[in-house]
Every structure is written in C-alpha cells, then in structure tokens.
Amino acid sequence: MTWTELVMASAPTKGDQPAVSDVRTGEVLSYSAFVRRVTRAAAGLRRQGLRQGDHVIVDVPLGASLPVAVHCVAWAGGIAVLGSAGRARMMITQRSYDPAAVKADQVFSFRPAPGTRPFGELLANGSVEFGPLAGPAITLDGLRMFDHIELAGDLRRLAARLVVAKDDVVISAVSEPFRGLRVMDLAMMSGAHVVVAHGPSLVGCRVLAKERRATMVVAPYDLARRLLGDPILRVVDERAVVSSLGL
Numbered sequence: 625m626t627w628t629e630l631v632m633a634s635a636p637t638k639g640d641q642p643a644v645s646d647v648r649t650g651e652v653l654s655y656s657a658f659v660r661r662v663t664r665a666a667a668g669l670r671r672q673g674l675r676q677g678d679h680v681i682v683d684v685p686l687g688a689s690l691p692v693a694v695h696c697v698a699w700a701g702g703i704a705v706l707g708s709a710g711r712a713r714m715m716i717t718q719r720s721y722d723p724a725a726v727k728a729d730q731v732f733s734f735r736p737a738p739g740t741r742p743f744g745e746l747l748a749n750g751s752v753e754f755g756p757l758a759g760p761a762i763t764l765d766g767l768r769m770f771d772h773i774e775l776a777g778d779l780r781r782l783a784a785r786l787v788v789a790k791d792d793v794v795i796s797a798v799s800e801p802f803r804g805l806r807v808m809d810l811a812m813m814s815g816a817h818v819v820v821a822h823g824p825s826l827v828g829c830r831v832l833a834k835e836r837r838a839t840m841v842v843a844p845y846d847l848a849r850r851l852l853g854d855p856i857l858r859v860v861d862e863r864a865v866v867s868s869l870g871l
Contacts, residue, residue: 627775627809628662628695628755634790634815635659644808644818646687647832653688658695658812661747665696666755668746669714672730676701677759678713679766681726685718686796686804687820689734691812694762694805696746699755703769704762706801716743764802770869778868782810786860790815793836797821797829797843798862806865807842816840826850833857 625633638655645652674680680697682704684690693716697704705712709725720737733740760769788794794816796807804820811818819836821829826847833841833854840858841851842865851859 625776626755626757627761627772627779628699630776630779630813631691631695631809632659632662633813638790638815642817643812644688644691644820645836646820648820648822649687651688653692655812655815658692660751661692662695662699663751663753664748665692665743665746666700666752667750668748669696669700669702670752671749672714672746674700674702674713676756678702679705679711679763681705681707681710681712681715681717681728683708683715683717683721684734684801686798686801686822689718690801690805691808693734693743698761698772699752701756701759703760705766706762706764707766710766764871774869779806779809779813781868782806782865783814786810786864788814788816788840792816792840793838794818795821795829795833795836795838795841795843797824797841797847798865799823799844802871803842803862803866807862810865 635655640654640656642652643655643658680702682693684693694704711727715728715731717733719735731740732743734743758772760771763769794811796804796818798804808818842860842862845861848859848861
C-alpha cells in the first residue's frame, strides 16, 4: 500500500464513524467522508491542470481539513508543500492568503476568501481510484522531499512501535502541522479517533481526556511529562512521531 492508501485502510470497516474531531471548530470528519473528499478533490485538481510532480502549497491549520488537503494533493500525484509562501502550481488554504507572498496559478480555500475559489469546486465530478505508487509526496521546506514509499514504511514502523488500536481515542495536542498530520495518519491507519486540541493546558488536556474518554495523548515534551502517571492514558512525546524521519 502507498502512504495515502494506508491512511485510508480502515475506511471500509469504520464507515461513518469519526476519524478526526476538531475541538476548536466542532468539525467532525468521518472515515467515509475522508476517502470521498480526498479521491474527489484529487480528480478536481487534475481537472484544473495539476500534473505529476507539481507543487501545491498547503496552508491549512491542524484540524479536520488538513489531512484532506494534503492527501488529495498526494493522491493526485502532486507534492504538498506545507507553508504559506512561495511559488507553486496551486495553493490550498483555510481562509485567506497573501498574494505578495504566494505565486500560484490557482488558490482554493475551504472558507470564502477574496481571490480564491471554493475548495468544494474540486469535489464536483468524478474521483481518482488509484493514486501514485511512488515519487515525492510532501515537503516542509521545498528542498527535502518525503516520498510515498518512505512515508508508508515509516508509518508502518511507527504503528508497530506505538501500537494504536482501532478503538483508541487519541488526543492530538501537538505543536505544529506536520507532527499533527503524522498523528492523524497513524490513528486513521489504525482505525482510531483523533481529537485535535489546540494548545491545551495541563488541566485542559485532562478535562478533554475525561470528556472524550481518551486512551492516548500525543503532546509536546513538557506537557507529556506532566501527564505521565495516569493509569488509563498512554502518553507519547510528539517527537516520537517524526524522529524516525530525521526531524
């Protein structure tokens, strides 16, 4: 399986069950909706002229829209560039962008914003049944590329090391988008439910864990250290989800 196929792997059995919940916005992304949006948006990107290896800037915060944005680019054969500036074939943003900082032929936004087109336009017709088997998929700086094979292999090793189960509820309290994406990839591959928290305090994290009946939390070192000792909650330092990639 390729990187995105691994992340989609649990969708046939999980269906409309939640994959990602965003505490800040209240948005809930189900497994079936994830697959539907990724494959349809990939077709939309191709209709708009995206070609194999084209760069697409993805400026979307941690939340339910981030995995959709990144994986639709990868499934279409493009390279997702996590950032808010630069030159690319296209851009996907959450709300707005700086035209002086971005040089892109087309900009798609999840929310209405001047100078952008609705992301929903990409979902209109058709879907991409099979994504690329290999090749670069994502970059954080435009220089080092992570390819499909590398990301899939690392995700498998990460799953074996951290052991996320299909009934787990995972709180993602990580500090930056790529780490958050890795948490969501790992959990969705395993059939778990990710609850995205945004900069929670120690008390806030404990309250959220109790409310959501969480079984696992991935957090920055200082917060993770203070959460240790809970008999039910497994605590993971966020560095563990990217360390094997050399980050």
